[in-house]
Amino acid sequence: MQNVQNTLYVMTPNAYAHLDNTTVRIEVERETKLRVPLHHLSALVCFGNVLVSPALMHRLADEGKSLVLLDRSGRFKARLEGPVSGNILLRQAQFKAAGDRAATLETARALVAGKLRNSRSVLLRGARETTDADESASLSRAAEALAASLRAARDAADLEVLRGVEGEAARGYFAALNLIVKPQVRDCFALDGRTRRPPRDRFNALISFLYSMLMNDCRSAAESVGLDPQLGFLHAVRPGRAALALDLQEEFRSVLADRLALTLINRGQLSARDFDEREGGAVMLNDRGRRAVVAAWQERKQETVTHALLDTKVPLGLLPFIQARILARTLRGDMDCYLPYLAK
Known part of the structure; x- marks a missing residue:
């Protein structure tokens, strides 16, 4: 517990x-x-x-x-949960914006830009910290590819093009993450692309678990300000899918979940014994591994960072709630456009 x-x-x-x-x-x-x-x-x-x-x-x-x-x-x-609460006027504004193709695309572009900028910062940090010159160069090239994806996302004419840019950028990003894992543990935590349902390796099992907890926080954040978590801008609306929570999650995947995964791996806080391989090739965290990750996740959320827009230090765990409030202000018309969280 x-x-x-x-x-x-x-x-x-x-x-x-x-x-x-x-x-x-x-x-x-x-x-x-x-x-x-x-x-x-x-x-x-x-x-x-x-x-x-x-x-x-x-x-x-x-x-x-x-x-x-x-x-x-x-x-x-x-x-x-109990009865739906929150501001009906805000939800009306959310539905109106989601029905406006130009407004939807503008918000989706901002979400993708936040994701790509933060993913790029993870790769650049890895390039600075590695002692291997060739690997540093490879990480820098991958970061530059994300910069190109940022420019392409800015010019995307519609959601399908934008999603394609984001998907291609994600493939390059995950391919480069292996180089940030310390050489002595790469065999144990090799990331062979992004696999889900089920994860096929320990790295994927770890980040899938972290993404699940992050998504729950983002859903709570959306609901806390009165937004409908089912109606998103970047992610397509489907029955039972918390599309807006998935939208909010994008800009935090790398800075909250991926960085923590790399820390746990590189510091030896997780090992092969914290995972179980199941029939059919699925890999999952076992009970011991889950406990270690949940404890580290909660500690990570208590760390503070400076939020550039607010110009104040806040706990990492509050970032989804702050960004949900910024999105709500944008939908109400109090801000010209949605500004994603950008890590330093």
């Missing part, structure tokens, strides 16, 4: 979460492992086979706190 920043993560298989007056109690095999006052929590996140009592579900819904269910690998399964 991890209780950080008002979110309680329950990862122990067959744990039982239930209400004890005004306290959430977590039991494993009828032994109490944790007690948390309900008013200290904003969300309960359960991994895998965790039991939650109906009374606790009802109380969470009544108090506007979310219950999120993920599978053992961290993939989103379901979310329980």
Whole structure:
């Protein structure tokens, strides 16, 4: 169990979460492992086979706190929430903008620009830090390719072209990430392109898990300001898909998730024993690995950075909420265009 920043993560298989007056109690095999006052929590996140009592579900819904269910690998399964809240005028503005092709394209371009700029910063940092001149040159070339993709994204005539630019840039970016992994652990954490559902290697398993937690934070961020997380600009709308949360996630993938993955790998905080290989070639974090990653994720979110637009230091974990508020201001007409978060 991890209780950080008002979110309680329950990862122990067959744990039982239930209400004890005004306290959430977590039991494993009828032994109490944790007690948390309900008013200290904003969300309960359960991994895998965790039991939650109906009374606790009802109380969470009544108090506007979310219950999120993920599978053992961290993939989103379901979310329980109370009645929809937020500003109906903001959601009307969101739907109006999503129905305007020019406004949709402008917002999508900004989201992709944020993603490419931040991805480029990861590669440039890797180029500076490596002691191998050839690898530094390769990373610099990959970063320049992303700069070219940025220019192409700026000129994209429609969403399909923009998505194509973003997809091609992502392939080049993931191909270069291997060079940021320390040579002594590259065999263990080789990244053979981006694979999902299921991940085919340990690096993919790690970033997929991190992306799942990031997506949940971005969904919460969208909902916290009254936006509809289902209606996005860059990602196509599909039933059951939180398209806006996926949109917000793009600019944070590299600076929050990928950088943390590289840190965990290069510092030896994860190894082959933290992953299980399953029938059919799937690779997943095991229980020990998930615990280590969740703890590191929460620590990472408490680190502070300077937000250029606000000109103030903020915890990394608040960035999705800040950007959701900036998007809301843009949709209301308080800002001329959406400005993504750009890492230094």
